[in-house]
Amino acid sequence: MKNPFDHLDKVLEHRLRLQIMSVLVTNDVFDFNSLKEVLNVTDGNLASHIKALEKEKYLSVTKTFVDRKPNTKYKITERGRASFKKHLDALEAVVKQQK
Protein backbone atom coordinates (compact mmCIF):
# COMPACT_ATOMS: atom_id res chain seq x y z
CA MET A 1 0.00 0.00 0.00
CA LYS A 2 1.62 3.24 -1.13
CA ASN A 3 -0.61 5.60 0.71
CA PRO A 4 -2.79 3.71 3.15
CA PHE A 5 -4.85 6.84 3.81
CA ASP A 6 -6.35 6.45 0.33
CA HIS A 7 -7.69 3.04 1.28
CA LEU A 8 -9.58 4.23 4.34
CA ASP A 9 -13.33 4.01 3.92
CA LYS A 10 -15.06 7.37 4.37
CA VAL A 11 -18.22 5.69 5.59
CA LEU A 12 -16.36 3.81 8.31
CA GLU A 13 -14.34 6.76 9.55
CA HIS A 14 -17.03 7.34 12.14
CA ARG A 15 -16.24 5.24 15.19
CA LEU A 16 -19.77 4.18 16.03
CA ARG A 17 -20.27 2.85 12.48
CA LEU A 18 -17.00 0.99 12.78
CA GLN A 19 -18.18 -0.51 16.06
CA ILE A 20 -21.51 -1.57 14.58
CA MET A 21 -19.62 -3.31 11.78
CA SER A 22 -17.27 -5.00 14.29
CA VAL A 23 -20.23 -6.53 16.10
CA LEU A 24 -21.82 -7.71 12.85
CA VAL A 25 -18.57 -9.20 11.56
CA THR A 26 -18.31 -11.36 14.69
CA ASN A 27 -21.97 -12.33 15.06
CA ASP A 28 -24.24 -13.83 12.44
CA VAL A 29 -27.23 -11.64 13.26
CA PHE A 30 -27.74 -8.98 15.91
CA ASP A 31 -30.90 -7.12 16.88
CA PHE A 32 -31.35 -3.44 17.56
CA ASN A 33 -31.72 -3.63 21.33
CA SER A 34 -28.71 -5.89 21.79
CA LEU A 35 -26.65 -3.54 19.63
CA LYS A 36 -27.78 -0.59 21.69
CA GLU A 37 -26.76 -2.39 24.86
CA VAL A 38 -23.34 -3.51 23.64
CA LEU A 39 -22.47 -0.11 22.17
CA ASN A 40 -24.04 1.85 25.01
CA VAL A 41 -25.64 4.51 22.79
CA THR A 42 -29.05 6.16 22.42
CA ASP A 43 -31.78 4.94 20.05
CA GLY A 44 -31.60 7.93 17.76
CA ASN A 45 -27.84 7.93 17.47
CA LEU A 46 -27.71 4.23 16.68
CA ALA A 47 -30.61 4.36 14.21
CA SER A 48 -29.09 7.19 12.18
CA HIS A 49 -25.76 5.41 11.78
CA ILE A 50 -27.41 2.11 10.95
CA LYS A 51 -29.34 3.97 8.27
CA ALA A 52 -26.08 5.27 6.80
CA LEU A 53 -24.63 1.76 6.70
CA GLU A 54 -27.83 0.38 5.21
CA LYS A 55 -27.71 3.03 2.48
CA GLU A 56 -24.22 1.84 1.54
CA LYS A 57 -25.57 -1.74 1.47
CA TYR A 58 -23.06 -2.74 4.19
CA LEU A 59 -25.80 -4.44 6.18
CA SER A 60 -29.19 -5.95 5.53
CA VAL A 61 -32.25 -5.44 7.70
CA THR A 62 -35.00 -7.90 8.63
CA LYS A 63 -38.03 -6.63 10.50
CA THR A 64 -40.16 -9.03 12.46
CA PHE A 65 -42.53 -8.84 15.40
CA VAL A 66 -42.02 -10.64 18.69
CA ASP A 67 -45.07 -10.41 20.97
CA ARG A 68 -46.34 -7.52 18.85
CA LYS A 69 -43.16 -5.60 19.53
CA PRO A 70 -40.97 -4.76 16.54
CA ASN A 71 -37.76 -6.71 16.47
CA THR A 72 -35.26 -5.52 13.90
CA LYS A 73 -32.31 -7.71 13.03
CA TYR A 74 -29.17 -6.78 11.16
CA LYS A 75 -26.82 -8.90 9.12
CA ILE A 76 -23.61 -7.87 7.42
CA THR A 77 -23.54 -8.13 3.61
CA GLU A 78 -20.64 -9.47 1.55
CA ARG A 79 -20.02 -5.92 0.40
CA GLY A 80 -19.96 -4.77 4.03
CA ARG A 81 -17.55 -7.51 5.06
CA ALA A 82 -15.17 -6.70 2.20
CA SER A 83 -15.28 -2.96 2.98
CA PHE A 84 -14.71 -3.59 6.67
CA LYS A 85 -11.69 -5.77 5.94
CA LYS A 86 -10.23 -3.22 3.54
CA HIS A 87 -10.71 -0.44 6.07
CA LEU A 88 -9.18 -2.54 8.83
CA ASP A 89 -6.13 -3.32 6.68
CA ALA A 90 -5.77 0.39 5.86
CA LEU A 91 -6.06 1.32 9.55
CA GLU A 92 -3.31 -1.12 10.46
CA ALA A 93 -1.11 0.18 7.64
CA VAL A 94 -1.65 3.78 8.73
CA VAL A 95 -0.70 3.03 12.31
CA LYS A 96 2.30 0.91 11.23
CA GLN A 97 3.59 3.62 8.87
CA GLN A 98 3.81 6.08 11.74
CA LYS A 99 6.01 3.85 13.84
Next chain:
Amino acid sequence: MKEIKEYEKDLASIRTMMERSAKFISLSGLSGVLAGIYALLGATAAYYIAQYPVSPLDYRTYTLRDEGVIIKLLVVAGVVFVASITTGVLQSMRKAKKHNVKFWNTASKQMVFNLSIPLVAGALFILIMLANGHYGLAAPASLVFYGLALIQGSSNTFDEVRYLGYCEIVIGLVCAYFAGYGLLFWALGFGVMHIVYGSIMYNKYDR
Protein backbone atom coordinates in the same frame (compact mmCIF):
# COMPACT_ATOMS: atom_id res chain seq x y z
CA MET B 1 -7.89 13.89 8.50
CA LYS B 2 -7.86 12.37 11.94
CA GLU B 3 -4.84 12.09 14.16
CA ILE B 4 -2.91 8.84 14.36
CA LYS B 5 -4.03 8.39 17.96
CA GLU B 6 -7.61 8.34 16.72
CA TYR B 7 -6.83 5.54 14.27
CA GLU B 8 -5.24 3.56 17.07
CA LYS B 9 -8.38 4.09 19.12
CA ASP B 10 -10.44 2.86 16.15
CA LEU B 11 -8.45 -0.35 16.06
CA ALA B 12 -8.78 -0.85 19.80
CA SER B 13 -12.53 -0.28 19.71
CA ILE B 14 -12.93 -2.88 16.95
CA ARG B 15 -11.33 -5.46 19.20
CA THR B 16 -13.38 -4.45 22.23
CA MET B 17 -16.66 -4.60 20.33
CA MET B 18 -15.89 -7.97 18.79
CA GLU B 19 -15.14 -9.43 22.21
CA ARG B 20 -17.93 -7.72 24.09
CA SER B 21 -20.58 -8.78 21.59
CA ALA B 22 -19.54 -12.41 21.27
CA LYS B 23 -18.05 -13.34 24.65
CA PHE B 24 -19.84 -13.91 27.90
CA ILE B 25 -17.32 -12.54 30.39
CA SER B 26 -19.49 -12.57 33.49
CA LEU B 27 -18.78 -16.25 34.09
CA SER B 28 -17.70 -16.42 37.71
CA GLY B 29 -14.50 -18.17 38.78
CA LEU B 30 -15.70 -18.62 42.33
CA SER B 31 -18.69 -20.66 41.16
CA GLY B 32 -16.21 -23.06 39.51
CA VAL B 33 -14.54 -23.64 42.87
CA LEU B 34 -17.91 -24.20 44.55
CA ALA B 35 -19.04 -26.60 41.80
CA GLY B 36 -15.83 -28.56 42.43
CA ILE B 37 -16.55 -28.73 46.15
CA TYR B 38 -20.14 -29.94 45.50
CA ALA B 39 -18.75 -32.62 43.17
CA LEU B 40 -16.29 -33.81 45.82
CA LEU B 41 -19.09 -33.98 48.41
CA GLY B 42 -21.19 -35.87 45.85
CA ALA B 43 -18.36 -38.29 45.15
CA THR B 44 -17.96 -38.91 48.88
CA ALA B 45 -21.67 -39.64 49.18
CA ALA B 46 -21.46 -41.93 46.15
CA TYR B 47 -18.56 -43.78 47.75
CA TYR B 48 -20.59 -44.53 50.86
CA ILE B 49 -23.57 -45.60 48.73
CA ALA B 50 -21.76 -47.87 46.30
CA GLN B 51 -18.35 -48.92 47.55
CA TYR B 52 -18.02 -48.62 51.32
CA PRO B 53 -16.27 -50.33 53.12
CA VAL B 54 -13.88 -51.14 50.25
CA SER B 55 -11.11 -48.52 50.09
CA PRO B 56 -11.73 -45.88 47.40
CA LEU B 57 -8.23 -46.56 46.09
CA ASP B 58 -8.99 -50.20 45.39
CA TYR B 59 -9.83 -51.20 41.85
CA ARG B 60 -13.43 -52.29 41.74
CA THR B 61 -13.73 -55.56 39.84
CA TYR B 62 -17.40 -56.20 40.44
CA THR B 63 -20.06 -54.18 38.65
CA LEU B 64 -23.09 -52.56 40.15
CA ARG B 65 -26.24 -54.53 39.59
CA ASP B 66 -28.46 -53.18 42.32
CA GLU B 67 -31.11 -50.83 40.92
CA GLY B 68 -31.65 -49.07 44.23
CA VAL B 69 -27.97 -48.12 44.31
CA ILE B 70 -28.11 -46.81 40.74
CA ILE B 71 -31.13 -44.63 41.53
CA LYS B 72 -29.40 -43.25 44.63
CA LEU B 73 -26.29 -42.44 42.58
CA LEU B 74 -28.39 -40.70 39.94
CA VAL B 75 -30.05 -38.59 42.64
CA VAL B 76 -26.63 -37.59 44.03
CA ALA B 77 -25.41 -36.68 40.52
CA GLY B 78 -28.61 -34.71 39.90
CA VAL B 79 -28.29 -32.75 43.15
CA VAL B 80 -24.63 -31.90 42.38
CA PHE B 81 -25.61 -30.79 38.86
CA VAL B 82 -28.51 -28.58 39.94
CA ALA B 83 -26.52 -27.05 42.83
CA SER B 84 -23.60 -26.25 40.51
CA ILE B 85 -25.79 -24.68 37.82
CA THR B 86 -27.70 -22.62 40.39
CA THR B 87 -24.50 -21.36 42.00
CA GLY B 88 -23.01 -20.61 38.60
CA VAL B 89 -26.04 -18.62 37.45
CA LEU B 90 -26.37 -16.66 40.72
CA GLN B 91 -22.66 -15.81 40.93
CA SER B 92 -22.51 -14.84 37.26
CA MET B 93 -25.59 -12.64 37.64
CA ARG B 94 -23.85 -10.85 40.50
CA LYS B 95 -20.71 -10.41 38.45
CA ALA B 96 -22.73 -9.11 35.49
CA LYS B 97 -24.43 -6.58 37.74
CA LYS B 98 -21.09 -5.43 39.11
CA HIS B 99 -19.76 -4.87 35.59
CA ASN B 100 -23.05 -3.26 34.60
CA VAL B 101 -23.81 -5.65 31.74
CA LYS B 102 -26.85 -7.81 31.15
CA PHE B 103 -26.56 -11.40 32.28
CA TRP B 104 -28.90 -12.85 29.67
CA ASN B 105 -27.45 -11.32 26.49
CA THR B 106 -26.63 -12.52 22.99
CA ALA B 107 -23.32 -14.04 24.08
CA SER B 108 -24.69 -15.95 27.07
CA LYS B 109 -27.65 -17.24 25.06
CA GLN B 110 -25.28 -18.48 22.35
CA MET B 111 -23.04 -20.09 24.97
CA VAL B 112 -25.90 -21.94 26.65
CA PHE B 113 -27.16 -23.15 23.27
CA ASN B 114 -23.72 -24.40 22.22
CA LEU B 115 -23.08 -26.06 25.58
CA SER B 116 -26.41 -27.80 25.71
CA ILE B 117 -26.07 -29.81 22.49
CA PRO B 118 -23.26 -32.17 23.62
CA LEU B 119 -24.59 -32.03 27.18
CA VAL B 120 -28.12 -33.18 26.32
CA ALA B 121 -26.82 -35.77 23.83
CA GLY B 122 -24.47 -37.09 26.53
CA ALA B 123 -27.14 -37.17 29.22
CA LEU B 124 -29.52 -39.13 26.98
CA PHE B 125 -26.73 -41.48 25.92
CA ILE B 126 -25.83 -42.21 29.56
CA LEU B 127 -29.46 -42.75 30.57
CA ILE B 128 -29.90 -45.19 27.67
CA MET B 129 -26.72 -47.03 28.73
CA LEU B 130 -27.98 -47.27 32.32
CA ALA B 131 -31.42 -48.42 31.19
CA ASN B 132 -29.76 -51.24 29.24
CA GLY B 133 -27.62 -52.28 32.18
CA HIS B 134 -24.30 -50.93 30.90
CA TYR B 135 -23.19 -49.30 34.11
CA GLY B 136 -19.44 -49.43 33.74
CA LEU B 137 -18.92 -46.60 31.27
CA ALA B 138 -21.35 -44.04 32.70
CA ALA B 139 -18.69 -42.09 34.63
CA PRO B 140 -16.18 -41.82 31.76
CA ALA B 141 -18.97 -40.98 29.29
CA SER B 142 -20.15 -38.11 31.48
CA LEU B 143 -16.58 -36.74 31.61
CA VAL B 144 -16.04 -36.99 27.85
CA PHE B 145 -19.38 -35.41 26.92
CA TYR B 146 -18.87 -32.66 29.48
CA GLY B 147 -15.46 -31.93 28.00
CA LEU B 148 -16.96 -31.72 24.51
CA ALA B 149 -19.65 -29.36 25.80
CA LEU B 150 -17.04 -27.08 27.36
CA ILE B 151 -15.02 -26.92 24.15
CA GLN B 152 -18.18 -26.14 22.21
CA GLY B 153 -19.22 -23.42 24.66
CA SER B 154 -15.74 -21.88 24.99
CA SER B 155 -16.06 -19.88 21.77
CA ASN B 156 -18.54 -17.64 23.58
CA THR B 157 -16.67 -17.14 26.82
CA PHE B 158 -13.16 -17.16 28.29
CA ASP B 159 -10.75 -19.15 26.16
CA GLU B 160 -9.51 -20.99 29.26
CA VAL B 161 -12.76 -22.98 29.33
CA ARG B 162 -11.51 -24.82 26.25
CA TYR B 163 -8.47 -26.15 28.15
CA LEU B 164 -10.69 -27.37 30.96
CA GLY B 165 -12.63 -29.20 28.24
CA TYR B 166 -9.47 -30.90 26.89
CA CYS B 167 -8.56 -32.03 30.42
CA GLU B 168 -12.03 -33.49 31.02
CA ILE B 169 -11.86 -35.49 27.78
CA VAL B 170 -8.42 -36.91 28.60
CA ILE B 171 -9.51 -37.82 32.14
CA GLY B 172 -12.68 -39.38 30.70
CA LEU B 173 -10.75 -41.53 28.22
CA VAL B 174 -8.26 -42.73 30.82
CA CYS B 175 -11.23 -43.44 33.08
CA ALA B 176 -12.91 -45.49 30.33
CA TYR B 177 -9.84 -47.74 30.28
CA PHE B 178 -9.70 -48.10 34.07
CA ALA B 179 -13.47 -48.30 34.53
CA GLY B 180 -13.11 -49.74 38.04
CA TYR B 181 -11.66 -46.44 39.24
CA GLY B 182 -14.68 -44.57 37.84
CA LEU B 183 -15.56 -42.78 41.04
CA LEU B 184 -11.98 -41.64 41.61
CA PHE B 185 -11.67 -40.20 38.10
CA TRP B 186 -15.10 -38.64 38.41
CA ALA B 187 -13.97 -36.86 41.58
CA LEU B 188 -10.80 -35.76 39.80
CA GLY B 189 -12.60 -34.48 36.68
CA PHE B 190 -15.61 -32.79 38.24
CA GLY B 191 -14.14 -31.98 41.65
CA VAL B 192 -10.44 -31.25 41.56
CA MET B 193 -10.38 -29.86 37.99
CA HIS B 194 -13.17 -27.38 38.74
CA ILE B 195 -11.47 -26.20 41.90
CA VAL B 196 -8.14 -25.72 40.06
CA TYR B 197 -9.81 -24.02 37.08
CA GLY B 198 -12.06 -21.87 39.27
CA SER B 199 -9.20 -20.60 41.42
CA ILE B 200 -7.09 -19.76 38.35
CA MET B 201 -10.02 -17.83 36.82
CA TYR B 202 -10.81 -16.12 40.11
CA ASN B 203 -7.24 -14.91 40.51
CA LYS B 204 -7.00 -13.82 36.90
CA TYR B 205 -10.30 -12.03 36.32
CA ASP B 206 -12.38 -11.61 39.44
CA ARG B 207 -10.07 -9.98 41.92
